[in-house]
Amino acid sequence: MESHLNSKTLFLVLFFLTFAQTCYGAVLFSSLPQTLLVSASPKEGQVVKAGEDSISMSWGLNQSYERGVDESYKTTKVKLCYAPESQADRGWRKTVDDLSKDKTCQFSIVERPYYSSEKNQSFEWMIETDVPTALYFVRAYAYDSAGNEVAYGHTIALFKVQATSGxxxxxxxxxxxxxxxxxxxxxxxxxxxxxxxxxxxxxx
CATH class of the missing domain: 1.20.5 (Single alpha-helices involved in coiled-coils or other helix-helix interfaces)
Known part of the structure; x- marks a missing residue:
């Protein structure tokens, strides 16, 4: 009887912990719709230099989605992200489904308010000198009024950043x-x- 109660208590504790995690900011990348279209100037395999070259990019809602799908979008953040090849054997760059623990996109590029009336936004970013040599792609996240990720989009082409020699x-x-x-x-x-x-x- 005591063993049965302990098992039941453990189950309830785990259930409430999971529920609390869901309620307080644990957003899973796998749960997000890919509703944003993102483009960047580097072509597949192109090498750009940190501290010298700039990247032109644009992002916006994929117009194939129905009107109103972006009703909750309040802000967009564009980030530079490590490609899978540059994450191998590097735990500090590891992709995790829980976005609060994910280390894929460590370099913030720009943050902008989201307006449904604007089909696309654009930005030109000078690659910062602290970006290490690796393969990258560009990803944009849409956030709701509570600051939670609600959608995303990213480039397909992978490009290499060559770190500055200093x-x-x-x-x-x-x-x-x-x-x-x-x-x-x-x-x-x-x-x-x-x-x-x-x-x-x-x-x-």
């Missing part, structure tokens, strides 16, 4: 000048010391 031409020039000055100084000191020794020997 070096700039001006720094390279300065380093070269400093190295040249240091080399001249060493040789100058060497010849001055050698000449001084010769003068001392001649005086003696």
């Amino acid at each position: 070096r700039h031409l001006s720094l390279d020039i300065a380093a070269a000048c400093f190295s040249g000055f240091a080399l001249v100084s060493v040789f100058g000191f060497f010849f001055a010391e050698k000449r001084g020794r010769r003068l001392m020997a001649a005086n003696n």
